[in-house]
Amino acid sequence: MKFAQALIRPLSAVCILFGLTVIAGYFGSVEALYRPVTGGPATNPLTAICMIFIGFSLRASRGKGRELWLQRALVSLVIIITSLRFFDMLLDSDVLALFTPFQQQVALDLQLGKSNHMGVNSAIMFFCIALSLLLYGFQRVTASQFIAFIALAIPTISFTGYAYGIDQFYGQMSMLTASTGFALAVAALLMTANSGAVKAILSPYIGGKIARLQTMAGYAVPTLLGYLLIKSLNSNEGDLFGIFVVTICWFIILMVSMSAIFQEKIDHERRRGEFLLTQAAMNDQLTGLANRRKFIEFGQEELKRLQSTKSLLWLLLLDVDHFKKINDTSGHAMGDKILVALGKTLHNSVRTVDLVSRIGGEEFALVLVDTSRQGAERIAEDIRASIARLSVAGWTDIHGPITVSIGCAANDGSHTLESSLNLADEALYQAKQNGRNRVCFADANKGQ
Numbered sequence: 001m002k003f004a005q006a007l008i009r010p011l012s013a014v015c016i017l018f019g020l021t022v023i024a025g026y027f028g029s030v031e032a033l034y035r036p037v038t039g040g041p042a043t044n045p046l047t048a049i050c051m052i053f054i055g056f057s058l059r060a061s062r063g064k065g066r067e068l069w070l071q072r073a074l075v076s077l078v079i080i081i082t083s084l085r086f087f088d089m090l091l092d093s094d095v096l097a098l099f100t101p102f103q104q105q106v107a108l109d110l111q112l113g114k115s116n117h118m119g120v121n122s123a124i125m126f127f128c129i130a131l132s133l134l135l136y137g138f139q140r141v142t143a144s145q146f147i148a149f150i151a152l153a154i155p156t157i158s159f160t161g162y163a164y165g166i167d168q169f170y171g172q173m174s175m176l177t178a179s180t181g182f183a184l185a186v187a188a189l190l191m192t193a194n195s196g197a198v199k200a201i202l203s204p205y206i207g208g209k210i211a212r213l214q215t216m217a218g219y220a221v222p223t224l225l226g227y228l229l230i231k232s233l234n235s236n237e238g239d240l241f242g243i244f245v246v247t248i249c250w251f252i253i254l255m256v257s258m259s260a261i262f263q264e265k266i267d268h269e270r271r272r273g274e275f276l277l278t279q280a281a282m283n284d285q286l287t288g289l290a291n292r293r294k295f296i297e298f299g300q301e302e303l304k305r306l307q308s309t310k311s312l313l314w315l316l317l318l319d320v321d322h323f324k325k326i327n328d329t330s331g332h333a334m335g336d337k338i339l340v341a342l343g344k345t346l347h348n349s350v351r352t353v354d355l356v357s358r359i360g361g362e363e364f365a366l367v368l369v370d371t372s373r374q375g376a377e378r379i380a381e382d383i384r385a386s387i388a389r390l391s392v393a394g395w396t397d398i399h400g401p402i403t404v405s406i407g408c409a410a411n412d413g414s415h416t417l418e419s420s421l422n423l424a425d426e427a428l429y430q431a432k433q434n435g436r437n438r439v440c441f442a443d444a445n446k447g448q
């Protein structure tokens, strides 16, 4: 998606450059710059201005404040210019000539019988691109995308015309205008890459891959077959045949886009379901902390990492003192409430790189990564003290403070997670034996 959107700036830059090249052609009277195919259609100066305006408005489309107003102003001007072209066509007037730069040169070309009008197809194409960008600026993304698709269809019809030799298909649209319009319509579509059919087609998942393949094949195969047939049959019905091919191509693209949207919706639900299942499999429902499974996975990953960092990992095993009494005197619901409060305290006591997990009923395990012995001592003691001060709504002083015993063991990467867990468990047992509400450290030489 990001890659697709990164294309917008270079595409718009190329189009601005094309527009400026055409203007330079009129300015320096270099016909080849505005009429790439000798005797073919020229790019009218106003058409070149539309290219430049749309190119700049694409660059401003994601802006805010003044930039957004500039974008709206530029696309509105293009809408006005192209609308005047429709006006001239309907009333058989020539209002547009009043605003056309290099009008003398344009008039001379026309006198000499050379084509140099802004083609109606070009006007429709730029009108649609400008409208699409205007709608995008007003956050009408679906409508913007729909109009951009229509805009994209117009140069593809011209390309088919050039390929099949059907001049009605490109009319007064030069190859340069068709290519620029195509690039601008693609850029306008990419602006809406986060929604609808474009999102579905660009999706990195399987649905997107299939849709991209189908879109390309759906366009390339009928176009190529049509080309081969029209050349080999030398058909007089070329126009009808061309219309048939273009219609088939766009019908296929429409079908592919629609099925891609549904496919992406279903795939999105599946990915969400998978995410929720993984979450459920890795997290403890009551406290929201990691569960035993996640603890083992995380611990083993960190131990692997230790082999290259040569630092120390600490395992803190924490058990609530006389938790059975808490349940028996105040009820299971209060017991649960205390477990949740403990989970929060533990979570807030460590860094984001560490892991806090609930590995049993009233037993928690902490993994402290890249930590010295002094660091582990300080954290364990802070945790013990802050839990002894913990106040839980509904838990009264007559019951005494909630306390925990903590057993700690270090691992430098030279022994297994299981052996560290056993050492921490022995230290925890020691803490319980020594009167609870205390921190004990495993013998550093054991298990190494």
Ligand SMILES: Nc1nc2c(ncn2[C@@H]2O[C@H](COP(=O)(O)OP(=O)(O)OP(=O)(O)O)[C@@H](O)[C@H]2O)c(=O)[nH]1
Binding pocket: 286, 319, 320, 321, 322, 323, 324, 325, 327, 331, 332, 333, 334, 335, 336, 339, 360, 361, 362, 432, 436
């Ligand atoms: N409320 C609640 N209680 C739980 C949960 N899981 C385990 N328990 C209870 O935790 C208590 C653990 O008791 P014991 O293992 O005897 O240990 P203790 O009472 O904490 O005593 P010491 O560990 O020796 O200090 C049992 O009564 C379990 O029913 C839970 O999710 N919620």
